[in-house]
Amino acid sequence: MSELDRLIDDDHTGIPAIAAYLDGLDADERWREVSALGRGRQRMLYEKAAHARPIDLAHFVGDAGEREEVIHDGMNTLPVPRPLRRFQKRFCRPPFDSVSQSLGLAQGERANGHGPRLFGYNEGPTRKVVGPGFFVAIPTDGRPHWTARGPVVVDYFQVPDGPVAVGWPEVVPNDWRLQRFVYNGTRDFMRRVSSHVSIGAAFKGERPLDHYFVLCRR
Numbered sequence: 161m162s163e164l165d166r167l168i169d170d171d172h173t174g175i176p177a178i179a180a181y182l183d184g185l186d187a188d189e190r191w192r193e194v195s196a197l198g199r200g201r202q203r204m205l206y207e208k209a210a211h212a213r214p215i216d217l218a219h220f221v222g223d224a225g226e227r228e229e230v231i232h233d234g235m236n237t238l239p240v241p242r243p244l245r246r247f248q249k250r251f252c253r254p255p256f257d258s259v260s261q262s263l264g265l266a267q268g269e270r271a272n273g274h275g276p277r278l279f280g281y282n283e284g285p286t287r288k289v290v291g292p293g294f295f296v297a298i299p300t301d302g303r304p305h306w307t308a309r310g311p312v313v314v315d316y317f318q319v320p321d322g323p324v325a326v327g328w329p330e331v332v333p334n335d336w337r338l339q340r341f342v343y344n345g346t347r348d349f350m351r352r353v354s355s356h357v358s359i360g361a362a363f364k365g366e367r368p369l370d371h372y373f374v375l376c377r378r
Contacts, residue, residue, distance in 0.1 A: 168201045178205070179355070206372050209351035215350055275298065291339030300312065314360065
């Protein structure tokens, strides 16, 4: 049993202690610990993370500029062989258009009515077969039933409507080919674990799937 397993299993250990432990590891050790978590411990970690400091869009892109790719390594709990459960979520800030800038809007806010948001897609061993699973990540504030699940939602009901990071695949809707069975109609609700680590819970529409994934920002 790893130290992270022990902390998660201990009913008296809260998310601050888990965050402090993960923040004290180097990048390789941190990924080794979180990527070994199975479904049961990811579920418990998601519940403990309800008491973490609310996650925000900056967690996923840091101080990256517009259309600059930021990679998060991930491990999900789907019932497939372990190598197929490893993936990446790749994020970028959308372009900050000149109209929004002239109006004094913040980075990520746009004059066409969009609030703060990020563009992203899923990279991994199944991407060329299933599809890229593009999404738009947005805050959940103003939607209490969503905010209870996590302060940020990775929303597959939306796909990027503007330029994405250089080198990303072509943006396609999530009802395209086989990815309709994986991403279409899905939302992932995100909670903070530590400075680099977050955890998400998958929903199909409004129905929880009891599947989870951990992300670790590079």
